[in-house]
Amino acid sequence: MKLKKNFIIKPVLKSKNKDEIDEKHSDWLELLFDLIFVAAVSQVTLNLSDNYDLISFLKLIPLFFVIWWGWIGQTYYLDRFSTDDILIRIITMMQIIVVAALVLNIKHALTTSEAGFVTAYSVLRFILVIEYLWVGKKLPEAKPLTDHYTKGFFIAGCIWLSSAFIPNPYNFIVWIVALAIDILTPLTAGEVHVKFPPHPTHLPERFGLFTIIVIGEAIASIVVTMSQVKLDILTGCIGFMGLIISFTLWWGYFEEANGAEERVRERGERIAKYHLWLYSHFPLMLGIVGTAVGIEHLIYLPVHDTPYDSMLLCISLVTAFISLSLIFISSISWKRCIDKELFIYRMPHYIVIVLILITGFLGSFIPEYVIIFIITILSIINCVISLREPPEKVCKLKL
Numbered sequence: 001m002k003l004k005k006n007f008i009i010k011p012v013l014k015s016k017n018k019d020e021i022d023e024k025h026s027d028w029l030e031l032l033f034d035l036i037f038v039a040a041v042s043q044v045t046l047n048l049s050d051n052y053d054l055i056s057f058l059k060l061i062p063l064f065f066v067i068w069w070g071w072i073g074q075t076y077y078l079d080r081f082s083t084d085d086i087l088i089r090i091i092t093m094m095q096i097i098v099v100a101a102l103v104l105n106i107k108h109a110l111t112t113s114e115a116g117f118v119t120a121y122s123v124l125r126f127i128l129v130i131e132y133l134w135v136g137k138k139l140p141e142a143k144p145l146t147d148h149y150t151k152g153f154f155i156a157g158c159i160w161l162s163s164a165f166i167p168n169p170y171n172f173i174v175w176i177v178a179l180a181i182d183i184l185t186p187l188t189a190g191e192v193h194v195k196f197p198p199h200p201t202h203l204p205e206r207f208g209l210f211t212i213i214v215i216g217e218a219i220a221s222i223v224v225t226m227s228q229v230k231l232d233i234l235t236g237c238i239g240f241m242g243l244i245i246s247f248t249l250w251w252g253y254f255e256e257a258n259g260a261e262e263r264v265r266e267r268g269e270r271i272a273k274y275h276l277w278l279y280s281h282f283p284l285m286l287g288i289v290g291t292a293v294g295i296e297h298l299i300y301l302p303v304h305d306t307p308y309d310s311m312l313l314c315i316s317l318v319t320a321f322i323s324l325s326l327i328f329i330s331s332i333s334w335k336r337c338i339d340k341e342l343f344i345y346r347m348p349h350y351i352v353i354v355l356i357l358i359t360g361f362l363g364s365f366i367p368e369y370v371i372i373f374i375i376t377i378l379s380i381i382n383c384v385i386s387l388r389e390p391p392e393k394v395c396k397l398k399l
Contacts, residue, residue, distance in 0.1 A: 009083040010138050024202040026209060030078055033092055034213055036099045040067045041217045043106045048293045052309055057290060063109055066121055068282055069182060073128045075206050079198045081135045098124045115164040125157035145196045152185025193271060207281055211253050214285050218292030219246045225296045235299050238369055241376040242295035248379035249288055249320055256386035257327040277330035284323035290316025298368055310371040314360025317375060321353050348385040352378050
């Protein structure tokens with residue numbers, strides 16, 4: 001019996017000639033893969049909602065990074081070597097199941113279920129290692145990249161797995177080592193990234209879609225929270241302002257920073273800026289989640305006795321806006337990024353960030369619903385000033 005789809009298709013390297021690169025967009029398999037991370041982001045948000053304080057926020061960082069990094073690994077693989085065959089669908093489904101196991105262990109990942117959490121994540125890394133081994137076997141010209149990733153991610157996966165057998169709190173030292181190797185593996189690839197660049201439009205599109213997922217989860221959490229409380233004018237206004245802030249974050253990413261625009265391939269040889277674009281997305285995601293949870297808390301309790309909620313809310317929003325600035329900076333020439341014209345052009349955005357941060361420290365003096373009103377106005381202002389046409393000197397900074 002003839003199958004209507006091939007079981008295995010040999011991966012093919014993309015042409016390095018920009019004019020010969022085929023147009024590529026996210027396919028249905030990639031979108032399905034993204035959906036499991038909706039559950040992951042949702043669970044992380046619930047963890048922070050239970051205890052919205054600085055300590056809980058700091059505990060959230062490694063867990064959220066592991067989730068984000070797991071998504072990054074498969075996303076880069078599919079961008080470079082994806083084939084439309086049955087095998088890749090089976091492998092992706094396996095990864096979805098593993099991520100589901102990861103999600104089930106997030107809630108108590110730092111206490112009672114750390115073994116389940118790290119085991120699920122290490123399996124996710126091992127699956128990625130197998131994929132790169134397969135590509136290296138079928139594409140000898142890609143072995144410099146696949147061998148580098150295989151060694152780094154395999155070592156990291158083994159260290160992650162070993163931490164499941166180490167008692168708390170010493171296992172977290174092993175986590176740090178494993179995480180460092182995970183991060184350093186692509187960072188130390190150097191010129192290999194230039195030889196095997198990601199797709200110029202597909203990868204930014206994937207990051208844009210994941211950003212929308214996180215913002216969408218923020219919007220959903222705000223709406224759900226509003227449905228669970230007795231709405232009055234005050235809580236309704238807070239929810240409405242929370243939705244506006246979420247929209248301004250979407251606006252900031254796609255309009256101000258142009259985060260999903262074609263940029264990665266064009267700047268592939270400038271490894272530092274490529275990494276800045278990549279890693280700036282993590283604090284952006286973290287800031288979006290922290291902001292959403294802070295708004296939820298204000299909806300539940302619009303008048304608090306403690307100012308710390310509003311402070312953490314503003315810090316989260318500032319983190320997101322700073323990340324947007326870094327993503328913008330990754331698209332300009334660093335040799336002239338201290339140019340006076342550029343500094344003047346970006347100054348209004350920096351002022352907005354400083355004012356939001358200052359607002360966070362006013363929680364002891366003014367009600368928190370006033371705090372969210374102020375930062376909503378500042379977020380809208382940030383959108384408005386992003387509509388300005390850059391002056392000629394700033395335009396020339398673009399590569």
